Amino acid sequence: MPEEHHPDHAPLELEHFLPYRLSILSNAVSQAIADDYQRRFDLSMTEWRVMAVLARFEGLSAREVAERTLMDKVAVSRALAKLVESGWVTRATHDGDKRRSVLGLSEAGWSVHEVVAPMARTHERELLAKLDEEERAWLARILDKLLSGSF
Amino acid sequence: MPEEHHPDHAPLELEHFLPYRLSILSNAVSQAIADDYQRRFDLSMTEWRVMAVLARFEGLSAREVAERTLMDKVAVSRALAKLVESGWVTRATHDGDKRRSVLGLSEAGWSVHEVVAPMARTHERELLAKLDEEERAWLARILDKLLSGSF
């Protein structure tokens, strides 16, 4: 009997259960990065994600930020409130549609970005350093597939 | 110039940033599963993880549950309060150490487990169905490496 057969109702072995493993890994990695910029800038993960997307796409509305970050609009609204308050994000009203905001990084926001982006990349590099070139390529391909469709 | 060079401070492209991709994938997967058993049993993810580990290891203490699930002791304490209240987990006091509890699934708890464990496995299978055999093998190997050490 070369293989073990687990009946469907057998106790779940969390440490071999893919969703659990993904969750542990993802939380550990994200938390390590977040701790880093939290300490330096009192910036939450959601706030940083908003800044990252505004660094790439100047002039987005809050809804567009929500789409790009896959966050819900309430989370974005709150993050923006804090970022505008901190002076890192500028908010104006859209010409011709007074409902929409027009968002962007301020000078101060850009200088925060210039510190945090490299920090984030460094963490990513450290993680990827555990893999060899071939594994990195497979991982990219596998994540593409797993993320395709639903998201 | 065959390759693009991203200066370290260039805007971060979230959709290519490994920690972000892991987070999106992990949250989507875990949430899909959790929604499922939440609806049927009003069971949170932390509560289910506690039940899963008690299904495998009868008689653990709360601290041991926390170790095995990588949850902190407060989260475990709260999950247990609700699970004992629901009648799915039994709690006794350890002979010879009145601080420790001795935990296990009740009959009702086992029957919940018998429904939820297959649900969880089904979600895992659906996720893995997006990959071929070779990719699944690489994924397992890569996660082993990424999770090794720190966790």
Place this chain on the structure above:
DNA sequence: TGCAAATGGTTTCATATGTAACTATAACGT
């Protein structure tokens, strides 16, 4: 036009989560 429905965004409320303080018991060193 003008009114119903949709959209962008904020606020409210209820729940979840993390940190630190706390209680009870046990272990350790003298």
Place this chain on the structure above:
DNA sequence: ACGTTATAGTTACATATGAAACCATTTGCA
């Protein structure tokens, strides 16, 4: 034995998060 320190677990408080209600504006259409 006895006081100090450590451990198991819970409670309290402060903050984070999500769902639904809400306000303002705009769009669609009779």
